[in-house]
Amino acid sequence: MANLHLQTVDLIKRFGGLTATDKLSLEIERGELHAIIGPNGAGKTTLIAQLTGELAPDSGRIHFDGEDITDLPVHTRSGRGLARSFQITNIMPDFTSLENVALAIQAHAGHSYRFWKNARKDTRLTEPAQGFIDMVGIGDRAHVQATNLSHGEQRQLEIAMALATKPSMLLLDEPMAGTGPDESARMVDLLRRLKESHTILLIEHDMDVVFALADRITVLVYGRAIASGKPEEIRVNPEVKAAYLGDQDGGHA
Amino acid sequence: MARLRIVLLIGLLASLALVPPIATWLDEPFYIVLFSRMLILAIGAIGLNLVMGYGGMVSFGHAAFVGIGAYMVGIGSFHSIEDGIDWMASGFFQLPAAIFVSAFFALIIGAISLRTKGVYFIMITLAFSQMLYFVAVGVEIYGADDGLSLYGRSEFAGLLDLNSDSAMYYVNFVTLGICLYAVHRIINSRFGLAIQGARSNERRMQAIGFPTFPYRLAGFVISGVICGIAGFLLANQTDFVSPDMMHWTRSGDLIIMVVLGGMGTLFGPLVGAVAFLLVEEILSSITISWQLYFGPLLILVVLFARGGIDGLLRPRQRADG
Ligand SMILES: Nc1ncnc2c1ncn2[C@@H]1O[C@H](COP(=O)(O)OP(=O)(O)OP(=O)(O)O)[C@@H](O)[C@H]1O
Numbered sequence: 135m136a137n138l139h140l141q142t143v144d145l146i147k148r149f150g151g152l153t154a155t156d157k158l159s160l161e162i163e164r165g166e167l168h169a170i171i172g173p174n175g176a177g178k179t180t181l182i183a184q185l186t187g188e189l190a191p192d193s194g195r196i197h198f199d200g201e202d203i204t205d206l207p208v209h210t211r212s213g214r215g216l217a218r219s220f221q222i223t224n225i226m227p228d229f230t231s232l233e234n235v236a237l238a239i240q241a242h243a244g245h246s247y248r249f250w251k252n253a254r255k256d257t258r259l260t261e262p263a264q265g266f267i268d269m270v271g272i273g274d275r276a277h278v279q280a281t282n283l284s285h286g287e288q289r290q291l292e293i294a295m296a297l298a299t300k301p302s303m304l305l306l307d308e309p310m311a312g313t314g315p316d317e318s319a320r321m322v323d324l325l326r327r328l329k330e331s332h333t334i335l336l337i338e339h340d341m342d343v344v345f346a347l348a349d350r351i352t353v354l355v356y357g358r359a360i361a362s363g364k365p366e367e368i369r370v371n372p373e374v375k376a377a378y379l380g381d382q383d384g385g386h387a
Numbered sequence: 388m389a390r391l392r393i394v395l396l397i398g399l400l401a402s403l404a405l406v407p408p409i410a411t412w413l414d415e416p417f418y419i420v421l422f423s424r425m426l427i428l429a430i431g432a433i434g435l436n437l438v439m440g441y442g443g444m445v446s447f448g449h450a451a452f453v454g455i456g457a458y459m460v461g462i463g464s465f466h467s468i469e470d471g472i473d474w475m476a477s478g479f480f481q482l483p484a485a486i487f488v489s490a491f492f493a494l495i496i497g498a499i500s501l502r503t504k505g506v507y508f509i510m511i512t513l514a515f516s517q518m519l520y521f522v523a524v525g526v527e528i529y530g531a532d533d534g535l536s537l538y539g540r541s542e543f544a545g546l547l548d549l550n551s552d553s554a555m556y557y558v559n560f561v562t563l564g565i566c567l568y569a570v571h572r573i574i575n576s577r578f579g580l581a582i583q584g585a586r587s588n589e590r591r592m593q594a595i596g597f598p599t600f601p602y603r604l605a606g607f608v609i610s611g612v613i614c615g616i617a618g619f620l621l622a623n624q625t626d627f628v629s630p631d632m633m634h635w636t637r638s639g640d641l642i643i644m645v646v647l648g649g650m651g652t653l654f655g656p657l658v659g660a661v662a663f664l665l666v667e668e669i670l671s672s673i674t675i676s677w678q679l680y681f682g683p684l685l686i687l688v689v690l691f692a693r694g695g696i697d698g699l700l701r702p703r704q705r706a707d708g
């Protein structure tokens with residue numbers, strides 16, 4: 135536990151009678167790829183929303199880079215180096231791919247009370263933005279309006295936007311959801327590269343991907359972590375087998 | 388289509404520039420006044436469009452800022468004569484007052500209203516503007532609901548004389564040009580992209596690190612100031628200020644102009660203001676119940692030209708329309 139990047143302590147989130155996060159204590163080390171798996175409705179997305187600040191936990195604390203960030207607003211956490219991609223594609227639909235990414239860069243390039251100079255032609259924004267969309271593999275789609283991208287391309291744009299905020303840690307919520315086999319393969323490739331430079335919390339239903347990429351895995355069921363450990367430990371954990379892995383389709387609808 | 392639009396816009400600006408000589412030549416000075424009103428209301432609509440079209444904040448209270456700007460002229464003129472405070476007749480006092488007081492009220496109203504969204508935002512901005520309307524109705528010293536007639540137009544130390552219709556017209560025209568250019572710069576600046584991003588997807592903007600609230604608030608203040616400037620001009624144009632300038636129906640007129648011309652386009656509000664006043668002028672000369680015909684006409688525009696008049700001439704940008 136020498137070098138904790140992100141830690142939650144007894145995190146609890148309830149929606150009415152439903153406990154979506156149940157006294158969750160998670161420890162993610164710097165540089166690791168930590169996968170979170172669990173059936174639909176286990177509370178994976180709810181956890182990410184609390185980490186980024188979109189949802190406030192009912193109790194418990196969140197520490198990032200050794201500091202308590204539980205009460206910080208969303209944009210401040212982004213400034214600290216925490217970035218997420220969304221399970222349900224979440225982009226600025228009436229901006230082009232390049233503009234979407236350029237906005238993410240702009241958000242971290244000082245304040246935006248600049249009223250006069252044309253930002254669309256500002257190479258300090260557009261050049262790095264082009265770099266990120268090249269990196270995720272949609273470089274030739276730079277000037278296409280985001281709403282007109284294919285589903286897979288939008289997933290890649292999501293990642294480019296997250297990367298453009300220069301995060302130290304990425305929270306990726308099912309980055310391959312709904313993409314075809316080719317696009318999935320490219321995404322796995324990308325994740326493998328990103329792993330070298332970022333701490334990653336990955337939510338993913340595809341067990342092959344998870345076991346291929348993860349350094350550690352936490353299994354979430356009804357908001358509780360029923361197991362946490364190295365892939366080989368998780369694979370043989372009887373409780374996990376019973377609750378999740380035994381379920382042939384992985385609980386995915 | 389795109390080229391046609393540019394030709395038409397240049398044609399519109401050129402014709403507007405020629406209104407005073409043509410009206411003088413036709414010996415119809417009334418037209419100078421009518422088109423002056425168009426230009427001033429276009430400035431107000433440009434201000435509203437910044438928050439409504441580019442920022443996605445449908446304010447139903449922007450006439451309040453027009454009224455505030457106008458009252459600064461009325462109040463200045465009043466005290467300069469009634470109390471002998473000469474400097475209050477000066478435009479160098481009245482214009483900054485219009486700007487700062489409308490900025491101040493936009494800051495307060497925005498800071499509270501922008502915590503709400505959608506219909507609540509519409510209702511709360513409406514409520515604030517009606518509050519200011521009733522304040523104006525209640526202030527006896529400034530004429531209560533009768534309003535105030537100006538003793539004279541704003542004085543600019545002999546540098547600028549607003550007393551002829553033509554001079555007033557060109558002041559309006561130049562101000563309109565400045566506002567159009569300023570908004571053009573703003574919407575393409577970092578600030579402009581930030582508020583447009585917040586319109587497009589506020590949640591995502593926060594996730595990538597934008598504190599959206601202060602940017603939207605700043606946009607609201609700038610927009611209020613542009614309307615305050617329109618108010619300053621309107622008071623001088625009509626030699627009169629009254630609470631009616633702040634009435635909610637005036638805010639509604641501004642919204643109609645923006646929607647009619649094309650929301651979120653640079654020239655939409657100008658086109659909308661010109662169309663609005665022309666239709667009003669023509670219909671009201673034919674029938675007194677002109678509003679009966681204006682309503683359905685608007686509905687047709689909204690139904691068949693979702694981008695307003697300007698939208699009809701634009702190449703389609705979005706596949707989903
Ligand atoms: N805003 C909300 N209000 C009420 N209930 C919610 C809300 N958000 C999530 N829930 C519930 O909380 C539980 C956890 O949802 P969550 O989306 O976190 O699951 P998940 O693990 O991400 O599932 P999936 O694999 O389907 O994405 C679910 O039962 C869901 O219905």
Ligand SMILES: [Mg+2]
Pocket residue numbers: 178179180221307
């Ligand atoms: Mg989920």
